[in-house]
Amino acid sequence: MLKLWKDFWRGVWDDNTIFRLQIGMCPTLAVTTSAQNGLAMGLATTFVLVCASAMVSLVRKLVPKEVRIPVYVVIIATFVTIVDLFLKAGFPDIHAVLGIFIPLIVVNCVILARAEAFASKMPVHRAIADALGMGIGFLVALLTLGSIREILGMGTWFGMQVMPASFVPWSIMVLPPGAFITLGFVVAAVNLISRQSAASSQSS
Amino acid sequence: MGKSLRMVIVMTVTAMLSGLVLSQAYETANIHIQRNQEEELRLVILEVLPGAETYEVLVPEAQTTIPEDDITLSEAPPTQQRIPVYRGLDKNREEVGLAFIVENPGYGGLIRLIAGVDTKSDTLTQIRILEHKETPGLGSKVADAPFREQFSGKSVSDPFVVGQDVNGVSGATVSSKAVTEGLRTTIQEVMKRYGKRG
Numbered sequence: 001m002l003k004l005w006k007d008f009w010r011g012v013w014d015d016n017t018i019f020r021l022q023i024g025m026c027p028t029l030a031v032t033t034s035a036q037n038g039l040a041m042g043l044a045t046t047f048v049l050v051c052a053s054a055m056v057s058l059v060r061k062l063v064p065k066e067v068r069i070p071v072y073v074v075i076i077a078t079f080v081t082i083v084d085l086f087l088k089a090g091f092p093d094i095h096a097v098l099g100i101f102i103p104l105i106v107v108n109c110v111i112l113a114r115a116e117a118f119a120s121k122m123p124v125h126r127a128i129a130d131a132l133g134m135g136i137g138f139l140v141a142l143l144t145l146g147s148i149r150e151i152l153g154m155g156t157w158f159g160m161q162v163m164p165a166s167f168v169p170w171s172i173m174v175l176p177p178g179a180f181i182t183l184g185f186v187v188a189a190v191n192l193i194s195r196q197s198a199a200s201s202q203s204s
Numbered sequence: 205m206g207k208s209l210r211m212v213i214v215m216t217v218t219a220m221l222s223g224l225v226l227s228q229a230y231e232t233a234n235i236h237i238q239r240n241q242e243e244e245l246r247l248v249i250l251e252v253l254p255g256a257e258t259y260e261v262l263v264p265e266a267q268t269t270i271p272e273d274d275i276t277l278s279e280a281p282p283t284q285q286r287i288p289v290y291r292g293l294d295k296n297r298e299e300v301g302l303a304f305i306v307e308n309p310g311y312g313g314l315i316r317l318i319a320g321v322d323t324k325s326d327t328l329t330q331i332r333i334l335e336h337k338e339t340p341g342l343g344s345k346v347a348d349a350p351f352r353e354q355f356s357g358k359s360v361s362d363p364f365v366v367g368q369d370v371n372g373v374s375g376a377t378v379s380s381k382a383v384t385e386g387l388r389t390t391i392q393e394v395m396k397r398y399g400k401r402g
Binding site: 066067070 | 207210211214215218219222225226229230232233234235236237240244
């Protein structure tokens with residue numbers, strides 16, 4: 001149980017894809033203009049990551065080493081297409097905004113990286129724990145960036161007015177430069193927290 | 205030999221399973237996707253026809269699949285082959301106006317828009333751009349309120365010429381003309397066929 005928790009927590013904090021590994025950045029920077037978009041993209045990616053990792057882990061002994069990458073890509077692409085169809089059918093508004101980024105989940109390096117580095121070597125339950133951790137870490141990162149950018153850039157959070165009426169929205173925050181600025185500050189904050197927690201655990 | 209055969213089998217089975225799963229998913233999702241699109245069209249028709257409670261379809265949208273033996277279609281001039289028309293009705297099922305879809309090639313591709321005509325006064329109510337592939341930030345401005353709102357209240361017998369009675373978007377003459385000219389020809393056609401005085 002403890003091992004599973006470790007597999008999970010590593011993705012959420014220690015090896016957070018966005019804040020630590022800094023991979024999978026292009027959907028991150030592009031879609032986090034609002035909290036809702038960040039959440040939807042995080043959920044879609046987590047779903048694909050968990051399904052693909054579980055499937056890769058299940059077939060890991062059947063697939064010859066030489067053709068593993070094409071097989072993984074087909075598995076990932078299948079789940080991405082399902083998500084795309086599902087969003088289009090159930091949530092057309094979200095699909096209209098995220099539309100072009102959903103197919104790009106296929107080439108999100110996080111997913112192939114976890115399939116290759118973890119799921120292809122581990123039993124299903126550990127692969128799922130790892131994928132859930134990585135996915136939730138990604139989701140939290142996107143939700144954080146999306147929230148900060150939406151609150152400062154539009155004065156709203158999930159579409160609700162949270163800033164006083166006198167607040168003038170900083171429109172740069174919802175434009176591409178705002179993504180880099182926000183990311184810089186958030187990564188700095190995450191580094192600060194982890195450095196302090198490392199220092200305090202050493203001294204005690 | 206045994207190894208490459210295994211690789212072929214594994215990849216074939218993977219691709220087949222993927223195709224099977226996706227065709228099932230598509231069948232299931234497509235019903236909802238089509239319903240969403242119909243719902244969207246329904247809302248936009250009622251939006252461009254103020255006062256309409258419901259509407260009836262006079263000319264439905266063309267089937268998306270073009271019959272293969274229909275060669276005349278590709279040789280025909282690039283004007284609209286078919287104009288979907290909807291008649292808006294009020295509470296007492298009296299006609300309040302007509303809505304129709306205009307398609308005209310712009311700068312980047314086909315511009316598709318819906319327009320409403322109040323048949324009591326023979327004036328345009330509103331236009332809404334449904335689809336376009338115009339240059340973002342330039343031609344795409346034809347979909348924005350300043351350009352499209354100048355059509356509201358225009359008489360159907362107006363000339364509809366950019367520079368005369370329509371202000372084009374500066375830097376986007378082709379897109380502005382595509383919308384204006386598409387409206388002109390389609391309005392004439394629709395009014396001739398379905399207008400009260402026609």
